[in-house]
Amino acid sequence: MNATPDIVAAAQERTGGCLCGRIRFTVKGEAVYPHTCSCPHCKKLGGGPMMWWAGFAPEDVTWTSRIEPTWFETFEGEAKRGFCPNCGSRLAAIDSDVPELGIVVTALDDTSGPDLVPVNQSFRDNSVHWLPQVPDTQNSPVG
Numbered sequence: 001m002n003a004t005p006d007i008v009a010a011a012q013e014r015t016g017g018c019l020c021g022r023i024r025f026t027v028k029g030e031a032v033y034p035h036t037c038s039c040p041h042c043k044k045l046g047g048g049p050m051m052w053w054a055g056f057a058p059e060d061v062t063w064t065s066r067i068e069p070t071w072f073e074t075f076e077g078e079a080k081r082g083f084c085p086n087c088g089s090r091l092a093a094i095d096s097d098v099p100e101l102g103i104v105v106t107a108l109d110d111t112s113g114p115d116l117v118p119v120n121q122s123f124r125d126n127s128v129h130w131l132p133q134v135p136d137t138q139n140s141p142v143g
């Protein structure tokens with residue numbers, strides 16, 4: 001009870017998984033650069049006007065189920081997206097120029113963490129005009 005909120009956030013472990021439950025995972029620690037993305041890939045893959053992402057250190061992400069995501073390479077050798085081969089839920093992304101593993105926030109069982117609130121929106125030019133954009137609250141270095 002004496003821990004400060006920051007320490008609690010850093011130590012916390014969260015659970016997540018796909019819709020059918022065949023893939024389950026845990027993530028530890030505080031989310032890095034939570035953001036939404038309205039790029040053409042996220043719109044096609046995510047089935048909506050944007051996806052909601054947060055980064056976690058690869059060593060802090062553990063696939064706890066018998067099977068792991070199936071990976072689809074969106075840019076050969078550079079980026080791939082993980083999904084459940086049974087129900088199709090989107091779960092994760094690996095980008096060669098980003099040290100963190102990208103987790104689809106909506107795959108988490110509890111999306112209420114304050115460190116998950118998006119601080120920016122990527123690919124604004126590709127966003128739909130009828131939805132307000134996420135403000136860049138941290139003057140983010142990446143677009």
Ligand SMILES: [Zn+2]
Nearest residue numbers: 018020084087
């Ligand atoms: Zn599934």
Ligand SMILES: [Zn+2]
Nearest residue numbers: 037038039042
């Ligand atoms: Zn995207």
